[in-house]
Amino acid sequence: MTRYKRQDPEITRRKFINVAMGTxxxxxxxxxxxxxxxxxxxxxxxxxxxxxxxxxxxxxxxESKEGQPIRIADLGxxxxxxxxxxxxxxxxxxxxxxxxxxxxALYRFPKGQLVAPTNLDATIDGETVAYSDICxxxxxxxxxxxxxxxxxxxxxxxxxxxxxxxxxxxxxxxPRPLAQLPIKLEGDNLVVTGFFLTYPYPYTNENEWxxxxxxxxxxxx
Amino acid sequence: MNQWLxxxxxxxxLNDKFLRKAFPVHHSFFLGEITLFSLIILILTGILLALSxxxxxxxxxxxxxxxxxxxxxxxxxxxxxALKINAMPFxxxxxRIHHWTANIMVAAAVIHMMRVYFTGAYKKPREINWWVGMxxxxxxxxxxxxxxxxxxxxYAYNTLKVIYSIAASLPWVGEWVSQAAFAGKFPGDGLIPRxxxxxxxxLPGILLALTAAHMLIMIxxxxxxxxxxxxxxYKKIVGVPLMTQQTPIMLALTLLFAGIxxxxxxxxxxxxxxxxxxxSTTPIDNIKPDWxxxxxxxxxxxxxxxxxxxxxxxxxxxxxxxxxxxxxxxLAMFAVPMLDRSRDNLxxxxxxxxxxxxxxxxxxxxxxxxxxxxxxxxxxxxxxxILSNANANAVLWIATFLVPALCYFAVQAIVRGxxxxxxxxxxxxxxxxxxxx
Numbered sequence: 001m002t003r004y005k006r007q008d009p010e011i012t013r014r015k016f017i018n019v020a021m022g023t024x025x026x027x028x029x030x031x032x033x034x035x036x037x038x039x040x041x042x043x044x045x046x047x048x049x050x051x052x053x054x055x056x057x058x059x060x061x062x063e064s065k066e067g068q069p070i071r072i073a074d075l076g077x078x079x080x081x082x083x084x085x086x087x088x089x090x091x092x093x094x095x096x097x098x099x100x101x102x103x104x105a106l107y108r109f110p111k112g113q114l115v116a117p118t119n120l121d122a123t124i125d126g127e128t129v130a131y132s133d134i135c136x137x138x139x140x141x142x143x144x145x146x147x148x149x150x151x152x153x154x155x156x157x158x159x160x161x162x163x164x165x166x167x168x169x170x171x172x173x174x175p176r177p178l179a180q181l182p183i184k185l186e187g188d189n190l191v192v193t194g195f196f197l198t199y200p201y202p203y204t205n206e207n208e209w210x211x212x213x214x215x216x217x218x219x220x221x
Numbered sequence: 222m223n224q225w226l227x228x229x230x231x232x233x234x235l236n237d238k239f240l241r242k243a244f245p246v247h248h249s250f251f252l253g254e255i256t257l258f259s260l261i262i263l264i265l266t267g268i269l270l271a272l273s274x275x276x277x278x279x280x281x282x283x284x285x286x287x288x289x290x291x292x293x294x295x296x297x298x299x300x301x302x303a304l305k306i307n308a309m310p311f312x313x314x315x316x317r318i319h320h321w322t323a324n325i326m327v328a329a330a331v332i333h334m335m336r337v338y339f340t341g342a343y344k345k346p347r348e349i350n351w352w353v354g355m356x357x358x359x360x361x362x363x364x365x366x367x368x369x370x371x372x373x374x375x376y377a378y379n380t381l382k383v384i385y386s387i388a389a390s391l392p393w394v395g396e397w398v399s400q401a402a403f404a405g406k407f408p409g410d411g412l413i414p415r416x417x418x419x420x421x422x423x424l425p426g427i428l429l430a431l432t433a434a435h436m437l438i439m440i441x442x443x444x445x446x447x448x449x450x451x452x453x454x455y456k457k458i459v460g461v462p463l464m465t466q467q468t469p470i471m472l473a474l475t476l477l478f479a480g481i482x483x484x485x486x487x488x489x490x491x492x493x494x495x496x497x498x499x500x501s502t503t504p505i506d507n508i509k510p511d512w513x514x515x516x517x518x519x520x521x522x523x524x525x526x527x528x529x530x531x532x533x534x535x536x537x538x539x540x541x542x543x544x545x546x547x548x549x550x551x552l553a554m555f556a557v558p559m560l561d562r563s564r565d566n567l568x569x570x571x572x573x574x575x576x577x578x579x580x581x582x583x584x585x586x587x588x589x590x591x592x593x594x595x596x597x598x599x600x601x602x603x604x605x606x607i608l609s610n611a612n613a614n615a616v617l618w619i620a621t622f623l624v625p626a627l628c629y630f631a632v633q634a635i636v637r638g639x640x641x642x643x644x645x646x647x648x649x650x651x652x653x654x655x656x657x658x
Contacts, residue, residue: 036401039404040400040404049406081503099406100502137538137539138382138386139386139407141502141504143503147600147610148610154504155504155505155507155508156379156504156508158522158600173525173526173538175526175528175537202389
């Protein structure tokens with residue numbers, strides 16, 4: 001064996017073709033990868049996709065009554081689903097159901113039943129409370145439990161929540177309680193007074209939630 | 222005409238190479254064929270369905286129940302077209318045949334793989350085909366899932382939402398991956414066109430290519446021979462040729478199989494879109510995936526909740542339950558040929574009882590999947606009073622470890638019993654012969 005590798009003074013035809021083909025394949029591959037970018041469309045935060053925010057009124061989400069403002073008398077210890085309704089760029093009312101994660105769960109319990117960790121300042125008279133109705137586990141809409149009355153159950157992987165105690169997780173895989181939405185009564189309407197108190201589904205950390213809040217604020221002004 | 226064709230297409234060479242391929246005469250070898258016939262029926266019925274299906278989730282007026290001019294009844298176009306397909310002559314039947322065949326295809330593939338595993342047919346030189354088969358199984362499941370998303374009823378909508386969120390649960394890249402896969406934030410305008418593209422173009426293309434590879438490798442390597450072939454003609458290929466003996470058998474099997482599927486479809490409805498209704502925020506009580514994905518669903522139902530924030534990414538119970546655990550299970554199946562230490566080529570299907578460890582592990586693995594599938598029924602078990610909210614997870618987790626272990630040892634005991642009976646038989650025979658002499 002020699003220690004020296006024979007150096008060809010000239011580039012061979014074979015080598016040239018190999019390099020040319022390799023380069024073509026690499027460029028082609030990378031350009032194909034760029035089409036993957038096109039697979040992911042640009043997201044525009046339009047009024048109907050914004051999360052519920054201060055000034056929104058709550059309207060029924062149930063199909064037969066969709067869009068009708070919710071009255072306090074409509075509520076009780078059974079879950080009522082609601083959409084936030086805000087204003088679009090022209091000031092026309094728009095139901096924010098472009099993002100299905102905006103669906104809300106409303107409850108009204110006799111006084112004294114709602115307890116911490118529910119934020120009672122964010123409820124109406126310590127009786128009426130609003131939560132995000134999207135399970136923090138896999139994003140399904142949560143309903144009233146058919147097993148234990150007074151609890152909430154997600155049909156997808158049987159996550160359970162307690163709506164009287166800030167919707168804390170009392171069973172199943174969800175990682176976090178449902179986010180509470182601060183509301184107040186204004187005339188007959190239920191009005192949102194701010195953003196969700198904690199980050200709701202589909203956000204996985206505080207930062208994402210803060211940045212979407214900032215984006216919404218920026219568009220409001 | 223034969224000569225005319227032969228001069229152009231060299232039919233006689235094709236005949237020698239492929240059409241004379243010997244098929245082993247044993248009913249367990251029909252399982253792969255049933256899977257193949259299912260794929261063909263699926264493609265045919267799928268084409269017919271695609272002719273009437275509208276792949277769009279834009280809202281259109283429901284022509285069956287238009288509502289009023291100022292408050293029209295709007296439903297997604299895909300759901301509307303599913304209703305229209307149901308209203309066609311035999312339209313509902315067509316959908317049911319497609320759906321039933323899909324279920325049967327997965328079932329046949331699973332049983333086919335069980336046959337291959339338990340008889341050792343995955344061994345050298347057939348490892349590659351085991352892996353191709355695994356890919357076929359995985360892509361079949363993907364095709365099935367994208368398929369039941371297409372009617373875009375409330376069931377499909379909820380399913381898609383969960384799949385989207387499972388994809389999004391990947392640490393770091395999840396959000397991007399799920400948006401790229403499902404055309405933007407759920408439910409984007411391009412959602413159904415995207416899933417439709419997967420279901421009718423991408424995935425069937427992959428399935429057909431993999432099937433072709435699977436068959437070509439099988440023809441090249443020949444089937445494993447059943448045990449009887451060893452007795453009647455050692456080291457020779459025994460079986461009936463494709464042309465003309467196996468073909469009528471296949472045809473008969475196809476017709477019988479198609480008949481059974483049609484019978485099923487006529488009497489047992491699957492996925493009644495009218496019942497589920499259009500996508501809505503009202504959840505479906507106790508919604509469940511199809512049986513072949515129920516084990517993943519079960520894992521998700523009993524996994525404790527946790528969330529680990531790690532270097533800016535989130536590792537949560539959903540990621541572990543729906544992606545890590547199934548990946549481990551699938552990797553274990555992929556690894557099966559590599560765990561086998563035999564260096565010789567395998568010609569004859571092995572008797573499972575001669576390989577008790579392999580048999581036991583296979584049974585234990587299936588038992589594990591069954592336990593997890595049962596865990597998918599956790600809410601029903603609690604409603605029925607069999608388990609309680611407090612003990613359900615604990616009981617199901619104990620079963621997760623205990624049942625497979627028990628199955629493994631039960632198999633060992635049974636195999637030992639069979640062997641001792643066999644040895645007693647052999648002794649008796651020897652004594653008998655000795656007495657004869």
